[in-house]
Amino acid sequence: MVRWEPDAAGRLRRAALELFAERGVEATTVAAIAERAGVTERTFFRYFRDKREVLFGDQEGFAGLFVEGVRAAAPDAAPLEAVAAGLRSASDFFTDDARDGARLRSTVIDAHPGLRERELLKMADVGDRMAAALRERGVAEPGASLAAKSGIAVFHAAFAAWVAPGQTRGLADLTEDGLRELRAIAR
Amino acid sequence: MVRWEPDAAGRLRRAALELFAERGVEATTVAAIAERAGVTERTFFRYFRDKREVLFGDQEGFAGLFVEGVRAAAPDAAPLEAVAAGLRSASDFFTDDARDGARLRSTVIDAHPGLRERELLKMADVGDRMAAALRERGVAEPGASLAAKSGIAVFHAAFAAWVAPGQTRGLADLTEDGLRELRAIAR
DNA sequence: GGTCGTGATGTCACAATCTGACATCAGCGA
DNA sequence: TCGCTGATGTCAGATTGTGACATCACGACC
Numbered sequence: 017m018v019r020w021e022p023d024a025a026g027r028l029r030r031a032a033l034e035l036f037a038e039r040g041v042e043a044t045t046v047a048a049i050a051e052r053a054g055v056t057e058r059t060f061f062r063y064f065r066d067k068r069e070v071l072f073g074d075q076e077g078f079a080g081l082f083v084e085g086v087r088a089a090a091p092d093a094a095p096l097e098a099v100a101a102g103l104r105s106a107s108d109f110f111t112d113d114a115r116d117g118a119r120l121r122s123t124v125i126d127a128h129p130g131l132r133e134r135e136l137l138k139m140a141d142v143g144d145r146m147a148a149a150l151r152e153r154g155v156a157e158p159g160a161s162l163a164a165k166s167g168i169a170v171f172h173a174a175f176a177a178w179v180a181p182g183q184t185r186g187l188a189d190l191t192e193d194g195l196r197e198l199r200a201i202a203r
Numbered sequence: 204m205v206r207w208e209p210d211a212a213g214r215l216r217r218a219a220l221e222l223f224a225e226r227g228v229e230a231t232t233v234a235a236i237a238e239r240a241g242v243t244e245r246t247f248f249r250y251f252r253d254k255r256e257v258l259f260g261d262q263e264g265f266a267g268l269f270v271e272g273v274r275a276a277a278p279d280a281a282p283l284e285a286v287a288a289g290l291r292s293a294s295d296f297f298t299d300d301a302r303d304g305a306r307l308r309s310t311v312i313d314a315h316p317g318l319r320e321r322e323l324l325k326m327a328d329v330g331d332r333m334a335a336a337l338r339e340r341g342v343a344e345p346g347a348s349l350a351a352k353s354g355i356a357v358f359h360a361a362f363a364a365w366v367a368p369g370q371t372r373g374l375a376d377l378t379e380d381g382l383r384e385l386r387a388i389a390r
Numbered sequence: 391g392g393t394c395g396t397g398a399t400g401t402c403a404c405a406a407t408c409t410g411a412c413a414t415c416a417g418c419g420a
Numbered sequence: 421t422c423g424c425t426g427a428t429g430t431c432a433g434a435t436t437g438t439g440a441c442a443t444c445a446c447g448a449c450c
Contacts (some may be wrong), residue, residue: 020427059429062428066407133321136324162357191346198347202386211399246398253437
């Protein structure tokens with residue numbers, strides 16, 4: 017007999033997403049999330065720095081997808097091509113059976129400035145890491161940061177299109193579109 | 204004789220920046236800011252939604268600089284050229300005598316994730332508005348968003364260079380450099 | 391001059407967020 | 421059996437943020 021149900025963090029994450037979707041973020045207290053997950057408020061704050069963080073798990077793994085892609089790019093690939101490799105690596109991770117979950121999460125986040133704020137910070141962190149990986153490849157500033165941030169913009173746009181209602185194309189496809197569009201824009 | 208000293212918001216902003224720089228953001232309570240400004244805590248929250256917001260005044264005016272630049276661009280200018288016009292309009296606003304103040308503010312913001320988060324949200328808002336201005340010019344998505352966000356990345360990099368220790372070049376110059384770099388990166 | 395409305399601020403009560411300190415106790419290895 | 425460990429609980433408290441109502445100089449209007 018176990019003393020506690022396992023995976024408290026996972027239960028908290030699921031409970032939070034449900035409650036945020038059901039009644040909105042503001043109307044959901046940490047106490048309510050903890051109660052649905054079967055733990056105390058104090059335990060919530062042991063797993064998550066604050067109420068918003070509960071929607072953003074495994075930042076290390078997420079950022080790693082991008083960085084590993086950049087690192088694995090051909091040594092002579094141009095900066096934006098290396099960034100494109102990072103985006104492909106991340107895009108491949110999101111298969112279509114994850115789309116519904118991602119859509120719900122996106123809906124919740126977009127409806128709440130505080131969550132959008134947190135997401136921007138997370139994506140900025142990914143951008144910073146990709147820029148660092150580019151510098152390791154010998155790319156100088158400000159080129160490294162510009163390539164990385166433009167890449168993040170592409171991923172953001174592709175992801176938004178991927179979770180848009182009625183979308184049937186895959187994230188990888190949409191990301192390629194975005195990369196082409198970025199090159200066209202910059203002439 | 205006036206009932207209250209004028210410009211309570213300005214006093215609160217100055218008091219907050221001073222205290223954040225002196226003892227850090229976490230160690231500065233709203234009560235302390237209000238006391239230094241000579242008002243009550245409640246008055247602080249009448250002027251600013253939350254403690255972080257006190258460092259981000261006049262978002263309307265700031266975003267307006269970018270948007271007006273985009274709107275004023277030649278009708279046949281390419282998307283990125285219109286964005287460049289927006290960046291120039293904003294860059295011209297920051298003259299060198301504002302550099303010290305901007306540097307202090309940047310130092311405080313960069314040292315605190317919560318403030319960086321808020322700044323990202325503000326800049327994302329500027330990007331959204333530039334993208335909307337581009338769409339008014341007939342630029343389709345995702346091109347409008349990509350051009351706007353890449354432009355924001357350029358401004359961010361230029362601004363960081365502008366407030367870097369020992370920097371003597373002007374923001375407008377650094378912005379032009381960034382634009383050239385962006386075009387080079389995207390080939 | 392007198393009256394009255396307005397707007398900025400103060401006062402008070404309170405919910406919610408977040409943290410530190412300490413207690414509990416099943417499971418595990420020595 | 422004993423003692424340690426790690427996840428969780430309990431409790432007290434500071435801080436943030438909001439709603440409701442009070443105060444009162446100032447200016448408009450009669």
